[in-house]
Amino acid sequence: MEExxxxxxxxxxxxxxxxxxxxxxxxxEAPLFGDGGLGLDSIDALEIILILERNYGIKIENPAQGxxxxxxxxxxxxxxxxxxx
Amino acid sequence: xxxxxxxxxxxxxxxxxxxxxxxxMEQCRSGIALQTNQLVADTxxxxxxxxxxxxxxxxxxxxxxxxxxxxNVVATSGISLTDKHTAVILSTTKGNVELLAQSTTCIxxxxxxxxxxxxxxxxxxxxxxxxxxxNACISGVSAMVVAKRLIDAGDFDSxxxxxxxxxxxxxxxxxxxxxSLSANRCLxxxxxxxxxxxxxxxxxxxxxxxxxxGSICLRGGAISNDANHISGPSRTGYELNLAxxxxxxxxxxxxxxxxxxxxxxxATVYNDEMxxxxxxxxxxxxxxxxxxxxxxxxxxxxxxxxxxIVCVNELKTGLLYGTLGFEQTGTPITLNVSAQHQxxxxxxxxxxxxxxxxxxxxxxxxxxxxxxxxxxxxxNEIIASVEISxxxxxxxxxxxxxNSEADFATFIREAHKQLxxxxxxxxxxDDMSKLGYVAAEVLLQGIAFEPEKMGIVLSNSAxxxxxxxxxxxxxxxxxxxxxxxxxxxxxxxxxxxEICIKHKIKGENTFFVSxxxxxxxxxxxxxxxxxxxxxxxxxxxxxNLQSNNxxxxxxxVKK
Numbered sequence: 001m002e003e004x005x006x007x008x009x010x011x012x013x014x015x016x017x018x019x020x021x022x023x024x025x026x027x028x029e030a031p032l033f034g035d036g037g038l039g040l041d042s043i044d045a046l047e048i049i050l051i052l053e054r055n056y057g058i059k060i061e062n063p064a065q066g067x068x069x070x071x072x073x074x075x076x077x078x079x080x081x082x083x084x085x
Numbered sequence: 086x087x088x089x090x091x092x093x094x095x096x097x098x099x100x101x102x103x104x105x106x107x108x109x110m111e112q113c114r115s116g117i118a119l120q121t122n123q124l125v126a127d128t129x130x131x132x133x134x135x136x137x138x139x140x141x142x143x144x145x146x147x148x149x150x151x152x153x154x155x156x157n158v159v160a161t162s163g164i165s166l167t168d169k170h171t172a173v174i175l176s177t178t179k180g181n182v183e184l185l186a187q188s189t190t191c192i193x194x195x196x197x198x199x200x201x202x203x204x205x206x207x208x209x210x211x212x213x214x215x216x217x218x219x220n221a222c223i224s225g226v227s228a229m230v231v232a233k234r235l236i237d238a239g240d241f242d243s244x245x246x247x248x249x250x251x252x253x254x255x256x257x258x259x260x261x262x263x264x265s266l267s268a269n270r271c272l273x274x275x276x277x278x279x280x281x282x283x284x285x286x287x288x289x290x291x292x293x294x295x296x297x298x299g300s301i302c303l304r305g306g307a308i309s310n311d312a313n314h315i316s317g318p319s320r321t322g323y324e325l326n327l328a329x330x331x332x333x334x335x336x337x338x339x340x341x342x343x344x345x346x347x348x349x350x351x352a353t354v355y356n357d358e359m360x361x362x363x364x365x366x367x368x369x370x371x372x373x374x375x376x377x378x379x380x381x382x383x384x385x386x387x388x389x390x391x392x393x394i395v396c397v398n399e400l401k402t403g404l405l406y407g408t409l410g411f412e413q414t415g416t417p418i419t420l421n422v423s424a425q426h427q428x429x430x431x432x433x434x435x436x437x438x439x440x441x442x443x444x445x446x447x448x449x450x451x452x453x454x455x456x457x458x459x460x461x462x463x464x465n466e467i468i469a470s471v472e473i474s475x476x477x478x479x480x481x482x483x484x485x486x487x488n489s490e491a492d493f494a495t496f497i498r499e500a501h502k503q504l505x506x507x508x509x510x511x512x513x514x515d516d517m518s519k520l521g522y523v524a525a526e527v528l529l530q531g532i533a534f535e536p537e538k539m540g541i542v543l544s545n546s547a548x549x550x551x552x553x554x555x556x557x558x559x560x561x562x563x564x565x566x567x568x569x570x571x572x573x574x575x576x577x578x579x580x581x582x583e584i585c586i587k588h589k590i591k592g593e594n595t596f597f598v599s600x601x602x603x604x605x606x607x608x609x610x611x612x613x614x615x616x617x618x619x620x621x622x623x624x625x626x627x628x629n630l631q632s633n634n635x636x637x638x639x640x641x642v643k644k
Contacts, residue, residue, distance in 0.1 A: 017513045018509070020512070042314070043513075044570070046262065046569040
């Protein structure tokens with residue numbers, strides 16, 4: 001799990017253009033969206049869906065479904081672990 | 086001064102000419118069908134696509150459509166395009182963008198929007214250069230607002246507004262990446278709605294200061310910005326409501342005079358939600374409300390024009406077309422939507438549009454004449470100016486930052502850093518938006534204003550070409566490789582959206598494309614816009630970027 005969390009942090013920084021953010025800056029349990037945290041928005045959510053599809057073979061058709069899954073890096077990692085084929 | 090719609094022509098998969106289109110609508114026919122031949126998308130999508138369009142020799146599909154529509158309205162209105170009192174405004178989001186698929190290293194010049202304008206100029210030997218307005222999905226309605234304003238200012242007697250967009254993998258892949266397409270025919274305002282359908286079409290109409298038998302009066306128009314998000318609509322609908330109210334105020338029309346509202350109504354969950362709130366705030370929730378998207382799909386730069394043409398004809402005939410498929414309200418504010426056509430006593434209507442970059446536009450059309458207030462002849466007062474080019478940022482003629490870095494990305498990062506502004510979103514913007522964002526940041530330092538009293542009118546020649554190429558390169562391997570974070574910046578006006586979000590600017594916002602910076606004309610237009618929308622300030626400028634060649638010239642003007 002720890003390994004996956006670190007990998008995800010790197011992928012988020014890369015794919016979401018989080019310039020000047022390092023993996024160490026991201027608290028795995030802090031909210032990704034909204035004020036505070038990384039302040040991600042709806043376009044980032046769509047990009048995270050693509051990260052899951054392309055790197056982990058996981059499809060999320062309805063973006064609204066992502067709310068709980070995308071809460072934090074940790075919830076994301078847990079979802080991937082549970083659903084990866 | 087009064088302005089009238091004196092000729093109109095819709096060319097869509099439903100038919101050639103307004104008559105054929107209205108006939109199809111009367112019969113509840115839709116142009117939307119399952120596209121299985123992979124011409125416009127890798128996967129099967131529901132869209133309204135021309136089955137067998139024949140191009141005019143030497144011209145693209147888009148250009149051929151534009152010529153057919155212009156020919157039609159010129160013939161029926163009898164105006165002369167070579168007359169210096171006639172202008173043409175082209176409303177398009179992406180022009181001939183499908184040509185980028187040929188090569189992203191050797192760009193076909195026709196892929197530039199200014200080139201489409203030049204093609205029109207040469208084809209008709211126009212007295213005035215075609216004005217290109219590219220402001221996402223409000224382009225068509227905005228073009229009508231601009232046409233009216235230029236006539237009101239006495240610049241022209243007649244303006245041909247032509248709106249056109251065609252579908253290609255470029256466009257469909259982007260919307261697919263946004264997960265905003267429905268697998269079925271779209272259901273605006275319905276509880277079951279789950280996305281939009283794309284469509285292609287071309288519409289042309291003539292706005293004139295001369296009334297003709299039975300012509301409908303274009304009585305008012307306004308444009309606003311949500312200042313909320315570049316792709317997600319306003320949470321409150323306040324800003325679209327603002328545009329509606331300003332358009333009605335210019336038209337001197339009360340709620341009681343409105344017979345119906347023709348919305349943007351794309352059938353995405355969030356768009357329709359926002360629109361219902363806006364219509365409610367404008368106190369129009371009880372009026373018959375329609376969306377024409379189930380007939381034509383979302384035809385982007387053509388949508389505002391062809392839908393306004395339908396409104397014009399509805400006002401003339403008294404027949405209001407139903408919103409096909411509508412069954413049960415699914416918006417926070419319940420609107421008066423009907424699937425069935427109905428006959429109504431007609432007075433006036435409101436037509437709206439909203440789009441990426443947070444933009445909204447509204448016009449008021451009426452069977453009754455109404456003159457709008459005279460414009461004053463005044464000069465803009467220039468408050469501040471900023472220029473960014475060749476590694477140097479100057480404010481009011483003085484150099485405030487310089488960096489010898491040849492690479493734009495490095496230069497603009499350093500320039501932004503020097504501003505001491507910590508906005509994480511900056512790094513997500515495309516290069517053109519970063520350029521405009523930094524220019525506006527420097528320009529507005531120490532300036533206080535009310536959100537609705539400030540507008541932005543920008544122009545450039547390259548539109549969003551760098552980001553268009555990036556998107557094209559991604560999808561060269563397949564539509565599924567599109568990135569929503571890239572695609573959203575394939576609209577030049579998104580730079581205005583970024584500036585509006587940062588500085589809470591909610592007034593007029595319009596993006597023009599021209600080969601060279603026509604500073605004097607843009608200042609002239611900004612002056613008219615400030616008077617029309619009671620704004621005190623406007624940012625006027627040029628924001629152009631193509632492969633490390635960049636130039637921003639921003640001026641803050643006061644009415």
